[in-house]
Amino acid sequence: MAHATHAALKSQADRLKLEVDSLRTQQGSQLINIGDYILKRLEQLGVTAMFGLPGDFNLGFLDLVEDNPNIEWIGNCNELNSAYAADGYARVKETSLGVLLTTYGVGELSAFNGIAGCKHSLMLPSLAYAEMIPVLHLVGAPSTTQAATRPMLHHTLGDGRFDAYGKAFEQVTTYWGDIINKDTAAFVIDRSITECIVKARPAYLTLPTNMVFEKIPADRLSIPLSALTAPNDPETEAQVIEEIVKHFEEADGEVVVLIDACAVRHYTRREVNDFVRAMGLPVYSTPQGKTVIDEQYARYGGIYVGALSQPQIRQHVDNARLVLNVGGLRSDYNTGNFTYGMPTARTIELHSDHTQIGHAIFQNVGMKELIPKLTPRLLHFAPKASRLPVPKWELSVPREATQDISQAWFWPIVGEKILKNGDVVIAETGTAAFGMLSVPFPANTTYVSQLLWGSIGYSVGAALGCQLAARDRAAAGVPTSTGAPVPSGRTILFVGDGSMQLTAQEVSSMIRWQHTLKEDTVIFLLNNDGYTIERFIHGRHRRYNSIQRWDWGSLLRTFGDPKEERTKSYRAATKSELLELLAGPIAKGHGGKIVLVEVIMDKDDGPQILADQAQLSAKANAYEPTV
């Protein structure tokens, strides 16, 4: 407990030291290239991979990246995919960040959607929503001399506005750093990275060609950058603790914990797990909080998603005497279109930088420091809390007469016969992300899905990032939330054929890096002949929801493995075919290959929860009836 406070204080002190350093004349004895300064900072934060594409304005910096022994250059097929990969990397490598490098204009702008998907902003201090992923977008830019004289370069808009792209990115990033001279370079770099990791949001940093090899003092690198927020305000925190104790008393310890994504984004996974286990409280997750708490934990009750929850889950959460919501992100898909049933008066919300108790907002009291202090004050409720019933969360495979692989049959099979301890699971927005909500995961799994932003195609690029982060995480022996090292696991992607077509080429990068993997990467390609999620929302029989059919079985061969040396492709059109595959080669594994399993499904079939959500969305969009 004292540990958290100490860490927060240390990070505050370091930030003050950096400020002092910025104010001093730069007289360091040891010098370093600006380009290498950036790389050193990233190394310190555990970055082992950088994503992106080469382009005229980033080639000089790429020399340094390629020569760096600790950061691998992962060249992608296109920039959107590289942003998705950096995002996936950041999600799995929880206390680090994702980095992509693009070139000015044509490169950076292709990544726009991927960066926007990492963003999150506050409208009201009491509300926090969205993906919130720390991704640093480095952009190689024209030299500062060119920017000053403004000739009509290619990749510019031809009007001399060198800052147009930065202005566009301002809309979707938390910070825009521009290295314009060597005196302020270290400050700008540190600030960009710090904003990115503290706020768990994307930052944008421009690196002009002529700045890459400029020398600056290296001394400042001895002061580390930290993702921790400022220490809590002691007086406010004391009041918050008293209020929470009072609320627990009023609820007589009958409290339910609801865990959401920000618990992970703000490095509080360990604290929240310690607290929940010490107290024995019933605990549920939102869709975006899935796997923050081990889903095999005895006191875990499953996924709560407002009115779209399974009935008994809904009943337990909505009717709780008090709900402790940790790291909440209240977006439409994450809340069953805003249908939370518990009143605000019976809710406590813990956030990274504030706490809300009923309607009262307490600024500058963040959960990472707060939670460990709650345990000793609330521990006397543990006997009561541990007796509170938690419905058994399970999903059984339905008996079906046909051999067709239905959605109702497939998702229980995923939980029962596919996923294993240690796996990293990525589900694409579509039938996969919705189907997955009903699947209890094995211990030590990591779940990745872009539920709020919901950009189809995301999962394919993200899977590459996840795969590399999982590889490095296992190699580094990172501990799980319960303290043991994360076991090495496979990366498993569930994606529909429609979504896959947006970003399919990135599978070739997976094949390229396959030789560094010990475990298989398995892609379940759910072939339902088009955009089934859209069919559920509108235009069920419309041609615009259909796509060109691909020969999925040959995809991995085309993308660079014509002899199937590093890949393997399967196809299952019936239940028996799939079960046979799962029991055989998929369970056994291929020793680190990229494996594609094409699963044939009906184009009009979807998980029930998707049908329910789609109905809510269609109503909101207020279209007229279709054909």
Added chain:
Amino acid sequence: MAHATHAALKSQADRLKLEVDSLRTQQGSQLINIGDYILKRLEQLGVTAMFGLPGDFNLGFLDLVEDNPNIEWIGNCNELNSAYAADGYARVKETSLGVLLTTYGVGELSAFNGIAGCKHSLMLPSLAYAEMIPVLHLVGAPSTTQAATRPMLHHTLGDGRFDAYGKAFEQVTTYWGDIINKDTAAFVIDRSITECIVKARPAYLTLPTNMVFEKIPADRLSIPLSALTAPNDPETEAQVIEEIVKHFEEADGEVVVLIDACAVRHYTRREVNDFVRAMGLPVYSTPQGKTVIDEQYARYGGIYVGALSQPQIRQHVDNARLVLNVGGLRSDYNTGNFTYGMPTARTIELHSDHTQIGHAIFQNVGMKELIPKLTPRLLHFAPKASRLPVPKWELSVPREATQDISQAWFWPIVGEKILKNGDVVIAETGTAAFGMLSVPFPANTTYVSQLLWGSIGYSVGAALGCQLAARDRAAAGVPTSTGAPVPSGRTILFVGDGSMQLTAQEVSSMIRWQHTLKEDTVIFLLNNDGYTIERFIHGRHRRYNSIQRWDWGSLLRTFGDPKEERTKSYRAATKSELLELLAGPIAKGHGGKIVLVEVIMDKDDGPQILADQAQLSAKANAYEPTV
């Protein structure tokens, strides 16, 4: 001549009528859906294809598109590709526009780079640069009710800022129209389209879900929208004509015409051709003006690109007594890094809305009206002008001892053995776009290349748009610049393997639409194992310029034609193999198939002009030496 003035006046009158209509109370008898109103406007402008992807917020509008008998919905694999396709469509269908439809957030932002590539702005009235493509970006958005109450929807940044994406797009579009109610809808739609076509730049139009089926009066549709600029100011025009006559006298008729891209962007292809042919003046093109004038025309001298021109072309243009520059776009790659040799004092620049004679700028005198008036005043110089020598522009195939397909050998072969009358030719930024500059094209060919913006991958999406536009253009019997109908021709794409990987999936859309084609679409895939254009700029032996090798021969089968019913793939690793292919199946054709020819080339080989340009670029970027 009177014709142009009449058309300009008519378009001005129509615009005034529309303004009057906007000011009147809307009391039309016939009503139309807002969605259909948009489609009618696009039909009137000759739009036959709409590109994009379905997404929750555009599905209602898509019903109308799918039901429209005159506009085909071309579903793409992803939004960036759809923007490229709309751009390619607009370039080939010269007096129409390209249209893409995406969904709010995730959809529109993926198209960002493609839209930015169509942009152009003016820094000084005397300068004009860039691609300048009329593309309308339609975005299906949340209903106006949702925008007003601001719930935290998926695909939003979660902070209630519904206009963040519009603000980002403001940086790269010429107009941002937002349909917020039915009273102003027609005005906003007409304004967005007019800005797009008059300025030949991208416009952005948001269509909220609940507006699609709102009824508005249809009467306004009887007044057409026009791309013509306002009529020239008569007094200024009179002075301009006198000045031009005086300059021709001073030059004693020894005038050289240099044609650039804006001649096409502002619908002046016919006028400039009539003028040049009537006068018999020597005529050259810039890279972006290639094929504006028939390259087989006897008085055509080839491509002028400043200091990077072929020596005799450079000499003829730089030393001309007077240069008449029509529709100039002075970007780095279009001007050999700003190395034009002729002094401003000896240059006349004709633009869409102004004229510059020496250093004098005359506003409101556009070339479309001006040029026809010049002919009678200058015709007496014709005998003199026709005697001015024009160097014969040709490119002969070099004799080489090896069987390797070198760049020096390949590009002459393209001109001699591949291209035919009527072909539409697309060259990717890279060795292709530079190699193509030395190739004289057959008559009635159309050349497409994104030289200023230079986004690699562009050409693959663009080829789809070009292909469909060429098909419709041939079917409609559109006249060429000399009056005869454009002959039906193939679409031929030249693209390197590195660039192809960015957008490869869009080839599957070509396969999807192949059944509507009479002529082959041929893709020459120049396989040189990575980003050769970057190798020329920096990092020749660096790994970051290498890519994952694909099995290109199986690409078309994977993307939807496993039995090669609609496609055909070839590979040529030697000169003899290629010559055999070209003389046989490629010359004969396949009756409307998608044909891929993989051409194996050395990774360190490039056209000489690329080497020269790269040297200039590298110098500007001022990197340190690499390994």
